[in-house]
Amino acid sequence: MAFVDGLEKPPETDRCYSASERCNNVIISYILRSLDTSIARSVIYCTTAREIWQDLEERFSQSSGPQLYSLQQNLHDLTQDPSDSIAEFFTQIKNIWDELSVANPIPICRCTGCTCGITRKILKQQQEERLIQLLMMKIDNKYNNVRSNLLMMQPLPNVQLAYMLLSQEEKQRQASALTSESMGHMAFTTYDQRERNQA
Incomplete structure (x- = not known):
């Protein structure tokens, strides 16, 4: 959930950088697989799980x-x-x-x-x-x-x-x-x- 909530990305020189990138990519794949294909296509180029989550939240969290x-x-x-x-x-x-x-x-x-x-x-x-x-x-x-x-x-x-x-x-x-x-x-x-x- 930290990646979705906006975990601060470590600098490239940090030894945790590659692990953080790997985790971010895993979360992105989880999110994309759970979405309808047409919706997944609209967020496929986002680089972080947080970006995808914010995009989806802006579009779908408003109740009417x-x-x-x-x-x-x-x-x-x-x-x-x-x-x-x-x-x-x-x-x-x-x-x-x-x-x-x-x-x-x-x-x-x-x-x-x-x-x-x-x-x-x-x-x-x-x-x-x-x-x-x-x-x-x-x-x-x-x-x-x-x-x-x-x-x-x-x-x-x-x-x-x-x-x-x-x-x-x-x-x-x-x-x-x-x-x-x-x-x-x-x-x-x-x-x-x-x-x-x-x-």
């Missing part, structure tokens, strides 16, 4: 009203399709949350020796809002019991715990369905054999 509106609309419209697993659905909603976090980041207190813990409080509030979004309007109604249990917890659990409990419920339902199907197949086989014996 339409962008936030679109993300909030996507979040509002998203519901779990009955054919989607909890993991698939959670990935969809988490992608929107991550985009919202980038577009509208949580403010960070920069006071010297700050003890108010405002950032931690805001983060906790954001986690609770996301839990409510996940449980109140997004997941399938077959998870009503898990939803009720999670909402009755004091304090409210984090989103990761909610996801884990929902996944466990889903696996238990799948196991029960397989057991029922197996029992039904066994009953049919037994009935079929009995019919043949009587014939």
Whole structure:
């Protein structure tokens, strides 16, 4: 991160110069590989990781009203399709949350020796809002019991715990369905054999 944040380049006479250049080039390659090809082409001639980062920051870090509106609309419209697993659905909603976090980041207190813990409080509030979004309007109604249990917890659990409990419920339902199907197949086989014996 020091290279991205603007680590001061040592002079060419410094014995660390070649190591610094090598590290800078590695960071540049990481950044370029993570970018879309068209965006990577626009920054390929920058000589430091810091230059690339500043260029990208100037172009893409500005959140806009339409962008936030679109993300909030996507979040509002998203519901779990009955054919989607909890993991698939959670990935969809988490992608929107991550985009919202980038577009509208949580403010960070920069006071010297700050003890108010405002950032931690805001983060906790954001986690609770996301839990409510996940449980109140997004997941399938077959998870009503898990939803009720999670909402009755004091304090409210984090989103990761909610996801884990929902996944466990889903696996238990799948196991029960397989057991029922197996029992039904066994009953049919037994009935079929009995019919043949009587014939």
